[in-house]
Amino acid sequence: MRETILSIPSPTGPSTDLLKFSWEGTLLKEIVSIVGGIHGDHLNGIYLCSRLIRFLDAVEAGNEPDYFLKGKIQVIPAVNLPALQEGNRLWSFDDLDMDLAFPGNDQGEVAERTAAIVYQHTYDSQFGIILNNADTHYEDAPHLVCLNPDGLTKDFARSLGPQNAREPEDSPTLRLCLYHQWIENRMPSVILSAGKPDHLNRTLCETLFSGLVNSLLWTGVLTNKRKKAKKYTVRFNNRDNEQLVFADAGGIFLPLVQSGSKIKKGQKIGEIVDMYSGAVLESPLAPSDGYLVTLRDHPVVYQKEVLAVLLRKQKFSLWPF
Amino acid sequence: MESRTIASYKTPSGQRVEIAKQSFPSVRKRPTKRVAFVSSLHGNELEGIYLCHLLIRHLKNLQQTQPEAFQGEIHIYPAVNPQAVAVGSRLSPFFSLDINRQFGGNDARSLPAQSASELLDDLKSSADIVVDFHASNLHLQEAPQIRIIDGLHKKLIPLAVQCNVDLIWVHPAAPMFESTLGYNLNQAKINTLVIEAGISLRLNKEFADQLFRGMLNLLHHTGVLTFTGSPLNIDPPVIAHPSEVVLLQSEYAGLFVGHCDLKKNIAKGEMIGEVVSATDGEVLQEVTAPASGFLFTLREHPLVYPGAPLARIALKEMDRP
Numbered sequence: 001m002r003e004t005i006l007s008i009p010s011p012t013g014p015s016t017d018l019l020k021f022s023w024e025g026t027l028l029k030e031i032v033s034i035v036g037g038i039h040g041d042h043l044n045g046i047y048l049c050s051r052l053i054r055f056l057d058a059v060e061a062g063n064e065p066d067y068f069l070k071g072k073i074q075v076i077p078a079v080n081l082p083a084l085q086e087g088n089r090l091w092s093f094d095d096l097d098m099d100l101a102f103p104g105n106d107q108g109e110v111a112e113r114t115a116a117i118v119y120q121h122t123y124d125s126q127f128g129i130i131l132n133n134a135d136t137h138y139e140d141a142p143h144l145v146c147l148n149p150d151g152l153t154k155d156f157a158r159s160l161g162p163q164n165a166r167e168p169e170d171s172p173t174l175r176l177c178l179y180h181q182w183i184e185n186r187m188p189s190v191i192l193s194a195g196k197p198d199h200l201n202r203t204l205c206e207t208l209f210s211g212l213v214n215s216l217l218w219t220g221v222l223t224n225k226r227k228k229a230k231k232y233t234v235r236f237n238n239r240d241n242e243q244l245v246f247a248d249a250g251g252i253f254l255p256l257v258q259s260g261s262k263i264k265k266g267q268k269i270g271e272i273v274d275m276y277s278g279a280v281l282e283s284p285l286a287p288s289d290g291y292l293v294t295l296r297d298h299p300v301v302y303q304k305e306v307l308a309v310l311l312r313k314q315k316f317s318l319w320p321f
Numbered sequence: 322m323e324s325r326t327i328a329s330y331k332t333p334s335g336q337r338v339e340i341a342k343q344s345f346p347s348v349r350k351r352p353t354k355r356v357a358f359v360s361s362l363h364g365n366e367l368e369g370i371y372l373c374h375l376l377i378r379h380l381k382n383l384q385q386t387q388p389e390a391f392q393g394e395i396h397i398y399p400a401v402n403p404q405a406v407a408v409g410s411r412l413s414p415f416f417s418l419d420i421n422r423q424f425g426g427n428d429a430r431s432l433p434a435q436s437a438s439e440l441l442d443d444l445k446s447s448a449d450i451v452v453d454f455h456a457s458n459l460h461l462q463e464a465p466q467i468r469i470i471d472g473l474h475k476k477l478i479p480l481a482v483q484c485n486v487d488l489i490w491v492h493p494a495a496p497m498f499e500s501t502l503g504y505n506l507n508q509a510k511i512n513t514l515v516i517e518a519g520i521s522l523r524l525n526k527e528f529a530d531q532l533f534r535g536m537l538n539l540l541h542h543t544g545v546l547t548f549t550g551s552p553l554n555i556d557p558p559v560i561a562h563p564s565e566v567v568l569l570q571s572e573y574a575g576l577f578v579g580h581c582d583l584k585k586n587i588a589k590g591e592m593i594g595e596v597v598s599a600t601d602g603e604v605l606q607e608v609t610a611p612a613s614g615f616l617f618t619l620r621e622h623p624l625v626y627p628g629a630p631l632a633r634i635a636l637k638e639m640d641r642p
Contacts, residue, residue, distance in 0.1 A: 009574040011599045011624050093624070094458075095411055100422060100497065107570070109628045135431075136417055171426035172499035239428065250331040275333055302415070303331035306430050 006117045016081050022074040023056045030071030032221050033122040036131040038099045040083025041197035045131025049077030051209045071221030100176040127219050128182045128189035134196050137298035141260030142194035153188040158231050159218035161211025165236045196297045237311045243288050245308040247301045249281035259295040269308050288312050328439035345380050345395040353393040353544035357448035362421040364405020365521040369454025373399035375533045393545030396447050424505040451513040453503050456521050460622040464584045465518040465528050470494045483542040485535025488617045489560045520621050559615050561635035564642050569632045571596050571625040573605040583619045593632050612640040
């Protein structure tokens with residue numbers, strides 16, 4: 001079902017409609033919510049939602065013969081539609097970060113009303129997924145983000161495909177995000193981050209799409225006569241396990257590695273060259289062995305900026321109990 | 322006057338961006354109090370920069386003519402977000418981050434978050450009282466006022482009444498304040514007053530002169546400066562607690578046309594403005610005062626969406642709940 005959950009009239013042009021898509025089986029108590037486009041530059045997430053909508057419409061129409069809807073699935077593909085349509089991360093009318101507006105206010109300004117309606121439609125779900133990409137200027141290898149996950153959330157994370165999970169900083173700003181509102185409501189949830197802002201990587205999205213369908217199978221809202229949900233291996237990295245590589249100089253950053261690769265201690269991450277002369281100002285090295293989860297994408301860098309985030313090898317990958 | 326750089330970084334072209342601090346030391350070995358003034362966390366809020374200019378000019382002159390007046394220390398940070406000031410933007414350019422939402426975390430990764438952390442550390446080590454100057458955003462015009470989070474009012478109102486503002490607004494606490502400079506300094510037991518006056522990207526000389534007298538009075542009241550001349554004329558402010566402020570909002574998308582002036586004692590039923598249709602000549606909403614009081618916020622940006630704030634009134638005592 002396609003539903004307009006909020007219509008924002010414009011002073012002059014057409015209204016901006018916030019859409020929710022949902023599909024229902026017989027077990028209506030089981031709800032999985034998937035939310036994309038909280039920022040206008042989260043294009044992989046928005047495209048992934050469209051893939052999912054096409055697939056679930058086909059399931060509902062009986063055109064995916066092995067799949068059946070059992071619970072309820074709801075997808076809000078583009079939360080920050082004004083910013084998306086403007087081609088920006090934030091809507092320039094207010095410059096407010098939509099992901100610092102939750103749980104919102106249904107009597108407030110546009111960002112607050114949008115946040116409120118998204119929260120109201122999702123907070124009582126059994127599971128939640130937020131589709132993100134890297135922050136401005138960076139590229140993320142596919143990974144999950146979850147704060148203090150319990151056993152159920154860890155199992156949910158294992159259904160999605162990415163092999164690494166990171167811990168966000170539990171800061172005042174995180175507490176204003178949709179993700180934090182969900183977990184405060186004891187809703188097992190994850191953020192799935194992959195790719196870079198303002199880019200659409202279709203190959204990457206196809207891989208993530210398979211993982212999303214697998215997670216729907218795992219939660220039981222979707223069933224398949226022939227196949228069971230897979231359980232992938234996920235390494236849950238805490239914040240201390242992240243090693244940052246900072247720029248000591250400002251200039252042009254020329255990476256020599258790719259996000260999603262394994263890096264050896266002492267390996268050259270790239271070079272920062274003087275933007276006028278091309279002289280090499282710095283050759284940052286990996287401070288330890290690790291998995292390169294985030295890499296600087298925008299070549300122009302300021303001194304002290306983060307160039308790369310490595311997930312270090314953990315001393316104990318398995319606990320004996 | 323002593324000039325110092327509290328934080329710096331190099332741009333991609335190799336130039337250095339510095340956050341400057343101007344200090345006026347005490348003639349005493351043990352200063353009576355240490356007061357700091359901070360301006361332009363948001364680069365489009367220019368009122369505070371001008372106020373810092375007035376303060377520095379006055380204090381430099383005083384230092385030459387009456388050095389014994391400096392019983393305490395004064396520190397002035399005129400432009401703590403210099404790159405944002407240079408382009409007149411609320412957010413830090415290039416990073417698109419609001420530096421006044423970067424405080425309170427333990428893991429500063431972005432450059433604005435690092436600058437925020439360095440500023441906070443410097444203020445904690447050099448001030449007992451901080452005044453954080455802000456103008457409003459692009460949408461609203463604000464009468465000179467001090468905003469205090471409910472719970473801090475007993476400590477802060479005695480200082481705030483010295484500042485020659487029109488209003489002291491004690492407003493409810495909200496999670497979004499936890500990432501601001503003012504909140505984090507107050508949490509660190511450094512009394513911090515957050516002043517709002519005017520509108521972004523404009524200067525109001527009348528407001529600046531009013532606040533300048535207030536800041537000198539605050540310095541005098543706290544024993545930081547001694548005066549030999551005639552006393553400063555300071556008007557007592559209206560003090561409004563959370564339930565004593567009414568917010569008027571737009572019910573429609575359209576254009577707001579104001580019909581009255583800011584800083585006005587308004588009578589119940591008096592016309593404040595209209596929301597008109599941008600396309601068909603209709604008046605959509607007549608905005609009138611629901612009660613008598615002091616009009617301290619008035620919308621300046623004509624474009625409105627439903628929920629947009631239009632005006633705030635501090636209720637007269639007889640109309641308070």
